[in-house]
Structure formats: structure tokens, C-alpha cells
Amino acid sequence: MGDVLAEGYNVFNTNKSPEGVIKYLGAPQDVIGLIQSGKLGEHILLVRGGTTTFLAPALSMGAIGVITMSGAPESHLGILSREFQTPCVMTAHLTSSDSRYVVGETDDSHFEEIARELDGKRVRLDCTDHEVGRVVLAD
């Protein structure tokens, strides 16, 4: 396994190991732009929360992998990712940082740091562990 950049909850166990360039999606317009670009399948999608509802069109149109910075596998997005069988790592934290998401106690700097560090990097998702999903730097 290569360098593990981030870890979080593995929403479901799968041997799928999607690889792509991480793209941070912060608003509905970002999803529209990605779908219009025709490059949805080239990206691992990074969103802020498990309650991010605007990701649904991307999932239904074939998103290959998702990383969230908050939320639980039992959330709406977790349920959707299992239905679409889209590998998903939730509440990911950087392995290089001590910052962790805590419900109601996490400020924007936590999310900004993760987005800054991961956006644009080519990675693959390792979702073979029953509990931990890993974001691995691609060779």
C-alpha cells in the first residue's frame, strides 16, 4: 500500500479500488460543472458532510468514489453510496494532522485544511477493511 493520506469510516466493504484525482465540491454548481465536463469518472469526489445532498446527481450518473469530512455511514449519503455501490470514506481525517471532526465543535479550518491537502491529488480508495476506509496516494 502507498502513502495513506487520510482515513475515515468505510461505509461498506468492497474490493473496488477506484483511482482518480480528488475534486472538492463545495456547492451545487460544482456538481453541474463536473457533470457538464464529462469527466465525472476521472475524479474522487470530496465533500464536506454526510448531509451534502447536492452530490446525489453525481452518484446517480456514475461517480467512482466519495470522501466526506463529516457524517456517519448511517447518514443519507452513506445509504446512497451503498445503494449505488460507490466506495465511500466518511469523516476522513488527514494522517498528517491531529485535527479531528467532532459534531458541533469543529470550525471551518478543519475542513479547509483537508480540502487544501487533498484537492487535486491522484489517489485510490482502499475500502477493503471492515471499519476503516483509506485514501491512498496513487503511484
Added chain:
Amino acid sequence: MTTTLPTPGHYDVLNAVVLKQMAVGAAVSEATGVGLDDVDAILAELAGAGLVFMAGDSALPTDGSAPALAEVAALRYAALRSDPAVLAEVDRFEDTNTQMLATMTRWQTVEVGGRQVPNDHTDPAYDEKVVARIDRLVQRLGPLLDALAAHDPRFALYRQRFDAALDAVDSGRREFVSSPTHDSVHTVWFEFHEDLLRALGRARTE
């Protein structure tokens, strides 16, 4: 209503697009009770105002959609937001919602040897137990739907959609439990929760 959402129909149509995130006119019409011709005309207006994006026959929300709805909801649901009957039921809903999400996860996964693995639906007794639980949780929404419908009759449509989804499950179509590509129990539940939060002017919590 506002200049961008001049009628209740405009709110209802845009609200349905935001709830579904990607929807054709027929699905919006079914969810709102607004006639298909009117839905198509309103979607064209909303697209012109930059409040939806049309990708072929499907409408998607834009960055301006949710703020426009929030502005109108504050006026349209001012009385609802201070109705003790509604607020008491909303408090109960939070617990019911948590239980429903956990139950949906149990529908999708089973525990084997302390590990969660995908439910292959080969154990009818397990599935029946989960479906019965889902049915009970849906029935718990009754008083909340009644309280909301007293302010806006469109909330009564959720009862019809839940009943249709549960009837489909009872007839053996198990995709109507949680499939996001059907008007499944989970699809209707999620849309109702989002709709409720917007009416109340509240944000989702993780």
C-alpha cells in the same frame, strides 16, 4: 411570494427539484400535485431566472435555488414555525429519523461474526422483520404529517407516497425500500426530512 418565486406553484416546483436534486417534469408533478404542463412552464421560467439548470429533460438545482426557497419559506411558514402542535411532533421526529436511518442500514447490511456485510436478501424472516420496523416508523409520522398539512395541504402528499412505497414492498418489490432510483420509502423519507427542515428554517445536523 417574491419576484423570483411569484406563486406557491413556483415554490413547490423549485422545492421538489431541490429535494430530488435531479428530476424530470413528471416526477416533479407527481411529488407536488402541480399539473405537468404547469410544471414544464414553471421550470422554463426558473431556468431563465438561473434557479434551475436543465440537463436535457432533467432539472438540477443551482447555487441560488436553496436561498430563494429559504426566503419564501420564512414568510410562507411563519405560522407553522411557531405552532406548538407542530414543534412537539418535530421533537419526536428527530428520534424517529435516527431510528429510520439505522433501520435502513440494517436493510442494506447484516451482521455476520461481528462484521457488517451486504444483505443478500436470502433470509425472508430477517427482511420481514426490518420491513415491519420500517412500516412502524413510517406510521409514527402520522401526527406530524397531519399537523403540517393543517398549514399546507401539500404535506399530505407524503402520506400517499409512503403508502404507495409500502404497498409496493408488500407486493414483493423490495427496491421500494431504499432504492434512490425509485420513489422508495427512503427516497420519500429523505425528501420529507429536507422539506420539513426548510419549512422550519432549520439546518441539518450530522
